[in-house]
Amino acid sequence: MQVALVGVSGYSGMVLYRLLKQHPNVDHINLYGHSDAQPMPLKTLVPMYQKETALVRPFVAATVMAENDVCLFATSAGVTKTLALPLLQADFPVIDLSGDFRLKQPAQYEQWYHQPAAPQAALMKASYGLADLNVDLTAYVANPGCYATATLLGLAPLVQQHLIDPTSIIVDAKSGVSGAGKKLAPTSHFVAVNDNLQLYKLNQHQHIPEIMQQLQAWWSAVPALEFTTTLIPVTRGIMSSIYATAAAETTTAQVLAAFEQTYADSPFVTVLPTGMPDLKQVIGTNNCALGVNYNPVTHKIMVVSVIDNLMKGAAGQAIQNLNQLFQLPITAGLPTLPVFP
Amino acid sequence: MQVALVGVSGYSGMVLYRLLKQHPNVDHINLYGHSDAQPMPLKTLVPMYQKETALVRPFVAATVMAENDVCLFATSAGVTKTLALPLLQADFPVIDLSGDFRLKQPAQYEQWYHQPAAPQAALMKASYGLADLNVDLTAYVANPGCYATATLLGLAPLVQQHLIDPTSIIVDAKSGVSGAGKKLAPTSHFVAVNDNLQLYKLNQHQHIPEIMQQLQAWWSAVPALEFTTTLIPVTRGIMSSIYATAAAETTTAQVLAAFEQTYADSPFVTVLPTGMPDLKQVIGTNNCALGVNYNPVTHKIMVVSVIDNLMKGAAGQAIQNLNQLFQLPITAGLPTLPVFP
Amino acid sequence: MQVALVGVSGYSGMVLYRLLKQHPNVDHINLYGHSDAQPMPLKTLVPMYQKETALVRPFVAATVMAENDVCLFATSAGVTKTLALPLLQADFPVIDLSGDFRLKQPAQYEQWYHQPAAPQAALMKASYGLADLNVDLTAYVANPGCYATATLLGLAPLVQQHLIDPTSIIVDAKSGVSGAGKKLAPTSHFVAVNDNLQLYKLNQHQHIPEIMQQLQAWWSAVPALEFTTTLIPVTRGIMSSIYATAAAETTTAQVLAAFEQTYADSPFVTVLPTGMPDLKQVIGTNNCALGVNYNPVTHKIMVVSVIDNLMKGAAGQAIQNLNQLFQLPITAGLPTLPVFP
Amino acid sequence: MQVALVGVSGYSGMVLYRLLKQHPNVDHINLYGHSDAQPMPLKTLVPMYQKETALVRPFVAATVMAENDVCLFATSAGVTKTLALPLLQADFPVIDLSGDFRLKQPAQYEQWYHQPAAPQAALMKASYGLADLNVDLTAYVANPGCYATATLLGLAPLVQQHLIDPTSIIVDAKSGVSGAGKKLAPTSHFVAVNDNLQLYKLNQHQHIPEIMQQLQAWWSAVPALEFTTTLIPVTRGIMSSIYATAAAETTTAQVLAAFEQTYADSPFVTVLPTGMPDLKQVIGTNNCALGVNYNPVTHKIMVVSVIDNLMKGAAGQAIQNLNQLFQLPITAGLPTLPVFP
Missing domain, CATH: 3.30.360.10 (Dihydrodipicolinate Reductase; domain 2)
Known part of the structure; x- marks a missing residue:
């Protein structure tokens, strides 16, 4: 399985990257930035990942779909809306950690996020991935807020x-x-x-x-x-x-x-x-x-x-939705014992 | 003004000691332990107070009343009940930081504190010193919980x-x-x-x-x-x-x-x-x-x-009650600017 | 591979348990307490492990050796010394997280640990498992201090x-x-x-x-x-x-x-x-x-x-030594990306 | 005693303000901003000081000297240099918490602070106020770094x-x-x-x-x-x-x-x-x-x-230098019992 990850340098993106790296069904992770910047080594963006050799490349929707089986967006509300739209329209599998496609009513989005909403038709295609209760997912999964x-x-x-x-x-x-x-x-x-x-x-x-x-x-x-x-x-x-x-x-x-x-x-x-x-x-x-x-x-x-x-509030639930969407074992790649102390 | 402080080594006792030391109307602080132990230098009990020369002496009710104008108890619930009773019965001014005399019904005390209550008559003599709202105080002030x-x-x-x-x-x-x-x-x-x-x-x-x-x-x-x-x-x-x-x-x-x-x-x-x-x-x-x-x-x-x-939840409110009881300026010895950062 | 873990309820023991659970070469973990207490459910000892069904059984050296391929001790200095001796004498593979077999001179141990040392001959059989530098291990590995x-x-x-x-x-x-x-x-x-x-x-x-x-x-x-x-x-x-x-x-x-x-x-x-x-x-x-x-x-x-x-200072290095001792891939079961943030 | 305080909104300035308010020899604190901004209520600049009625006025050297007996600068390195120079030249008493007048060699200042130094003659007039050891102070006291x-x-x-x-x-x-x-x-x-x-x-x-x-x-x-x-x-x-x-x-x-x-x-x-x-x-x-x-x-x-x-590393030592400079009791206004816990 080839997985695209957009926005690796934020907190959720970093956690997603770590989870995907140890996921038994993930063969390769392709990293994309959310701008049209030049390709950049992951370790330059995230100095803590000194020994990683991956490259972060600019996001191009067609390339992302061609190279991957699924795309995970760890980008901010507002940014995802634009980047993910072509994938949604192509019914390409997406797990979206932002709030851009969670609300069904554009007016609600605009009231609470103080910016224009995605088109209503697009909003209706997304499913709300509250993973422990909602199991009927569409190709575009809006991962719930924490x-x-x-x-x-x-x-x-x-x-x-x-x-x-x-x-x-x-x-x-x-x-x-x-x-x-x-x-x-x-x-x-x-x-x-x-x-x-x-x-x-x-x-x-x-x-x-x-x-x-x-x-x-x-x-x-x-x-x-x-x-x-x-x-x-x-x-x-x-x-x-x-x-x-x-x-x-x-x-x-x-x-x-x-x-x-x-x-x-x-x-x-x-x-x-x-x-x-x-x-x-x-x-x-x-x-x-x-x-x-x-x-x-x-x-x-x-x-x-x-x-x-x-984890459950972002990257973990995203993996759980990924497992659900692709009918993998529901616990694949997901820790259940606490990191304690 | 001569002030007795019983129980200086707990958190509230330490804060009380510091407040009393800088109180403009307090001439001297006499320290008493709540047991019949030997006299002991304060700096032995509280090593952080290296330069203090005060002595902590055993609590003897008659001596405490003879040597002081008021007695502050920073002892635990259960302990205060016994120590303070002679002072209460003598109508000697007391500020009590414990919960022993806050409740009017002995049964209530016994239900919530899981131990015998002070006598009902004693409970009735105490006033509940919620200092910013209750200004009519009796000689025995039960300082509220935090x-x-x-x-x-x-x-x-x-x-x-x-x-x-x-x-x-x-x-x-x-x-x-x-x-x-x-x-x-x-x-x-x-x-x-x-x-x-x-x-x-x-x-x-x-x-x-x-x-x-x-x-x-x-x-x-x-x-x-x-x-x-x-x-x-x-x-x-x-x-x-x-x-x-x-x-x-x-x-x-x-x-x-x-x-x-x-x-x-x-x-x-x-x-x-x-x-x-x-x-x-x-x-x-x-x-x-x-x-x-x-x-x-x-x-x-x-x-x-x-x-x-x-402070407001223990030692500070106790000083406020002290000021009220002795008709001192209400803000005497009490900081109102936060220790920030 | 069957792995014995002695002392799961301490901090190192908990971390070891979690690492062993996700180790690809570990088939089963047998848990032992360090006393002669009755068997007890893991979740009773470690309430945080609510969903675990494992049992912690009393430590009996012969049983431990019969049931397992290796034994990890997460018990305290002083305790391990006694429990582990029969295994050491039988050349049974052990990873010992305590300080009991790190020092070669009994007098040194007695000076710094304030208790009797293990026999000198036993101390000489143990190897000091500073895993990134010492790769020649004997069957008994003394895992270094943090x-x-x-x-x-x-x-x-x-x-x-x-x-x-x-x-x-x-x-x-x-x-x-x-x-x-x-x-x-x-x-x-x-x-x-x-x-x-x-x-x-x-x-x-x-x-x-x-x-x-x-x-x-x-x-x-x-x-x-x-x-x-x-x-x-x-x-x-x-x-x-x-x-x-x-x-x-x-x-x-x-x-x-x-x-x-x-x-x-x-x-x-x-x-x-x-x-x-x-x-x-x-x-x-x-x-x-x-x-x-x-x-x-x-x-x-x-x-x-x-x-x-x-991790590197206790449970992680123990797994690294386990991998080394059994010639498993050195990174098997060991995370290298930080849990950040 | 009338005291000027320049730069009340930083951490050191806030602590200085609190110490000056409770200093027995300070009659009034005049607050000055370090810019030519309009006068502003203290509580607007420092919302935590809700009940304070003081005003922060623009810094004008002549006014500051006319209205006060001493001026304390809690402004940053670089800023103080310019504001304080007229006071230094007039031999007006100053306690300066910045690093601008601590070093005697302009070249040193320029090497470590990466900006132009005050004139050498000005630097030589300042004394280094390491208060517990240096008691011979000139009118301009450079308060040491923490x-x-x-x-x-x-x-x-x-x-x-x-x-x-x-x-x-x-x-x-x-x-x-x-x-x-x-x-x-x-x-x-x-x-x-x-x-x-x-x-x-x-x-x-x-x-x-x-x-x-x-x-x-x-x-x-x-x-x-x-x-x-x-x-x-x-x-x-x-x-x-x-x-x-x-x-x-x-x-x-x-x-x-x-x-x-x-x-x-x-x-x-x-x-x-x-x-x-x-x-x-x-x-x-x-x-x-x-x-x-x-x-x-x-x-x-x-x-x-x-x-x-x-405190000792900034505002407290400044007060200690103030006490020394004006021959007040050395402990005036300075707490010696820790705020613990």
Whole structure:
């Protein structure tokens, strides 16, 4: 299998490259830059990859399709839209890590991403690759956002089985700094992050509409969700702390049973029999770990969902979608034991 | 003014000692250990205080009262109860940083602290020193818990003015590791904390009953609150992220106005005109910073309340109560500019 | 290939388990505890390994040899000595991550480890598995210490080629907290480590004698080395900053050439053409990255050597020795691309 | 006393402002920007200072001298040179935190700072304010660099008393990220710093010449020093690990005695009777803590010197120089108990 990777120098691109290198079904990785720049050695772009001999070549859609079986885009929202369009139109297999083809409504994209959307017809051809739940994929897979993945996996049983008051969902999400990419900003300076917590994009995070789109696909009664994001002093990891009012008196055991049923066949989702997960138990893996609790005093269900934002929240889920798309063993090339300590 | 400090070697005790040393109205600090051990140089107990010449002497209630004008207890819950009782019975001025005299109902104490309570009559003599709101103090001041302080200051305007559905309160609180003291535990090992988030004491934190007791004093309609605690990889700092459903359609500006009114005269509470506070802006100070937001889509009010858990959440608030009790200038000896960076 | 792993619950044991699980030549891993305890599910011992079904059984030497082709010990110094002796005496293949069989002189072991040594004859049968330089292994491989590995790889070209004044070696080594294991201690509490640097075991670190033993094997003129260790607020990683006076006027290019020659054939050692390595470029890999500099003003050569203490400094090097011992491809099962970010 | 502060928005400026606010001899602080910008509220420039009402006005030399008794510059190297010249020429009291007037030779400044130097005559009028050792100050005080302060205080007894081979000095210095200021750079991004160590400016740090200038003033036989700098994942703190060959056989006790004698009268320097200092014991103070060790096997003396880079290494030492210049009590306004935890 020949795999194209566009955008290797970002965080997700680097992780994808490493995963593809050790994937048993991948014979060769072709690297492409997202500009019309000259070919450049990988180790020049990513000095940490001193011993790699690969070359990064300019992206030319026809060449990419001719040379590869599939193309993975680790480029930014806005950039992918343009580069990937010819592949989408040719029904060439694509896994797209950006947000450009996740939303079905151009107006939604424009509201949340503050730029023009891809054509509506193109948006409709893409499938939303929430890999542990959506298995019917089209050739163009829009890989979900990191916050969306953690939050949707934590909400799925509650929403699909109508276990909660659909107007009561509150998500207090926390993310490590790698989620924001390597762009320099005052908020990602070490002195600003270390020993600190910073809220950002309050009710304005661009993953909100893709969460809503999926929740409403599961249950149209969900009108909205309160979703806040706090930057924590860690490099990797997302925790979504989810609160909702139970639809009826229940127990932790009953809620747990619903989760176990939903994820019974998923090799990457762990429902903890007791307690709440910490980040460390998923870092370096493609796993999502879930803990649940029902508080009979407040009638609230709490779910804690943790993922590695660069693995399950980006590159890992992309490989899982790749495996699904090509009917490879679902765990091929995907670590499930945490890199701990 | 002669001040007794019992328990200087814990985190709160160390911070108290430093604050008292620079307090303009404190002439001398007498240090007492909480056991019947031999006198010991402070610098032996706290090697970091190499140049200090003070001695830590055994605690004897009569001596403490004879030698001092006030006694501050930075001893653990359970220990203070016994040591402080003679002082309470003699109406000697006490500021107690432990949880032993915060709850009015012995049964509550026994449920949450898993040990026998002080006598009910003694509990009734203590006043709850939430310093920015409660100014009528008795001689025995029970200094509030760190989580309780952050959470109550964030909820006060909403609850006192009935701005929210009283059944809808959810608090997602985060705390640095110093909040748990210096006791060794697997959860406070560096490798367990660094790059991680850990939930603990889910719906079982001993600050829940003191929060409820105060909320119900303000508005008896509040039946309960969902309160979760997450350990974050920072040394100091608490953030209480508070969510509640608005009682009626409102705006961020209206909510803000309620907060500004409540804290108009408080030199230690900052209501941000816009945005949400981060931890850094209060670390090293006796301040609480508050940010508020109303989300018209979900009808939720969000309040973010941050404090330094060892200052406003412990030693700083104790000094504020000391100033109040002795009618000193309220800001005497209390820093209000953050130790930043 | 059937592999025994003794001591899976420590940090090195966990990393070894993960590496062995993805090693292409390992068919099955048998886990043994180091006590005579009852069999226990792995997931009970290591809750993070929720989905693993393996059992940890008591260690019985004869059974271990009957069931396996090789045995890896991730047990502590002192414990391994006793457990491994029957295997050593039977010439059964062993990779021993402890310090029990690294030193040839029992008196040395007793001086630095403060406990009785293994019998001298047993010590002589073990080979010191500094995997990138020592390829002639006996059946019993003593895997080097983490500090020793980083320091020896950084010093080898200088010492082997007599490029320095042998009396002038100074090593200022820094290590992450995982190097000290998961035992609770005041110095590994988060509050003690975060935002701090702590020196420890000044001139008393037990890796000093194994470094000296190897240096003197290379060049008997080396009389001693100044070696200090500083604990840094990171989980993983060792940096050895090495200083020595050049034997004669030289240049950075000449020193670099010596390093490139020594490591020309090593897939795991990267000599940087320019600049100094940071920890991140080796974390998660079995690599050692080296940077060199000659300062013509001071006549000092500086070498910076970085490794992941749990990989090249423990589990990774153990796998490399396993590959070497069984003549497997040297990179089998060993990652060389960093887990970054 | 009326004090001018130029450059309040940088890290050192913020710390200076906080120290000046609580200084018993400072009646009023006048703030000046270093440009000809319009007056601006302090809280606009430094949002963390929400409750401060001060105004930052444009810097005009004549006005500054008319309105104040002394002027503190917390502006960058290059900027101070121009702004401060009229004050220097008028013999107006100045404490300058930049490097512009530390070196006596213009050529040296130009070599290490890569820009034109101040006039030689101006350089000669400035005194180097290494506050614990240099007490004869001129009106213009060049406050030492942070690395220089830690290193010189650690070397002073060894060099002044000729206890070492003057050609053998090696300094392995480590610094927190605040030392580099708040400018955005790839090396100060959280992801680059967290869990990492990064060397920088190898043998090129601009504090090297001021260290050499002072060492040679103490003992002309010192020809050079090896000085390396490593960025550590902490916000504040410098550790200088100093190595030198003893001039003659000695003992730790003898070396200690030399240090105790040198610093007998210094309220801000702590010589540890045993062990080595960690960063935490000086953070938040104007202290330097020193530990010493003689290794009879290698004949090396090791000294570890720690300071808070923003206090003793910048703003704290500036206040100490202010106190000295105006013959105020030397500890006025300067904390000596660490902000711990």
